Amino acid sequence: MQIILLGAPGVGKGTQARLIMERYHIPQISTGDILRAEVKKASPLGQKVKSVMDRGELVSDDLMLQIVENRLKERDATHGFILDGFPRTVPQADGLKKILLKLHQGNLKVIEISLPDKEIIKRLTARRVCPNCGKLFNMHSDPPAAGGRCNQCGEKVIQREDDKEETIKNRLAVYRKSTRPLIEYYRQQHHFYQVNGMQEVNEVFKDIVAILGEQAAVQN
């Protein structure tokens, strides 16, 4: 089961990826999470990408492809994976195709979660994340526990640097220019599905399970 979750920042890719991971036992590969972990460690890679990420720009395709190739070679990804936040450009999608061929994998399902811009901005400004376990919260619809603590691990939740309003606008512009063309790209090349992100989290997940269900039934 190889899944790409497509969609603008804030449509719910991370939330859905976690639900898919729990249900189907395949790893969530979030390139944003991988990069944020490097920034946190202040590794050479982290230092290189921090300012790009803070501005809401994209890290170079070559670097991203290298990161994803290494991650897909890890053992837990051999029976499937959920890509969340990758690919984000047509060259990344072309590169991914080559990597999957090399790894003898290539049974992708691409699921786009769609949401109007106005709702995206509302959700991103209300988004908080646990810096320890990665659990996502929404200050309106799914707030953290008392004192702004993660209800899973107790850490104090934070707002991502790039979830501030000025940066969100730039991220959406970058999405429209560089990532949205991937919808046409995959519509023509792969099993492509669209899900309405305006629904409740559980309803979105039900739609995704319906898309994946047939394949999961074959595998089980």
Ligand code: AMP
């Ligand atoms: P995300 O958590 O997916 O919103 O990613 C946060 C930031 O990490 C993005 O705004 C980019 O700066 C960087 N990033 C994550 N994934 C990619 C990617 N596939 N290509 C380029 N930059 C990325």
